[in-house]
Amino acid sequence: xxQDHLLEERGIHPGDVVRHxxxxxxxxxxxxxxxxxxxxxxxxxxTETRELLVVYEALYGDYGLFARPLAMFAGEVDHAKxxxxxxxxxxxxx
Numbered sequence: 188x189x190q191d192h193l194l195e196e197r198g199i200h201p202g203d204v205v206r207h208x209x210x211x212x213x214x215x216x217x218x219x220x221x222x223x224x225x226x227x228x229x230x231x232x233x234t235e236t237r238e239l240l241v242v243y244e245a246l247y248g249d250y251g252l253f254a255r256p257l258a259m260f261a262g263e264v265d266h267a268k269x270x271x272x273x274x275x276x277x278x279x280x281x
Contacts, residue, residue, distance in 0.1 A: 188220075193261035197280065201215070201229040204246065204281045208264045208274040221246035224281065232258065 192239050199205060203226070210223035224246040231240045231254060241260040264272050 193257055194230075197261070197276070199227060199261075199278075199280050201227055203227050205243070205278040206274075206281050208269070208272050208277055208279075211272055211274060223247075225253070225278070228252070 194200070205225050205227060206225040206228060207225065210218065211239055213222060225243040228242045228244055231242050232238070233240055237258040240254040241257050242252065242254050243260075245253070262277050264274055264277055266272065
């Protein structure tokens with residue numbers, strides 16, 4: 188499998204905990220929980236499109252598993268849509 192250079196550039200590896208930018212919107216009390224925290228499990232290849240996906244697990248709620256296109260996972264926050272968010276990237280290592 189090709190190197191997932193977008194994650195490597197930011198030092199994100201399988202097993203790392205990352206936070207979604209929406210964690211900034213939580214109250215101080217809510218931030219004591221694991222809401223919007225995820226553990227990166229690795230990468231996978233979409234069987235039809237061959238697109239590289241990041242597979243990650245929520246560290247809250249039902250601890251669901253998710254897959255998101257690598258480019259989206261590693262992408263920057265849309266600061267036009269979310270002007271009050273300080274975090275640069277959609278997901279950042281904790």
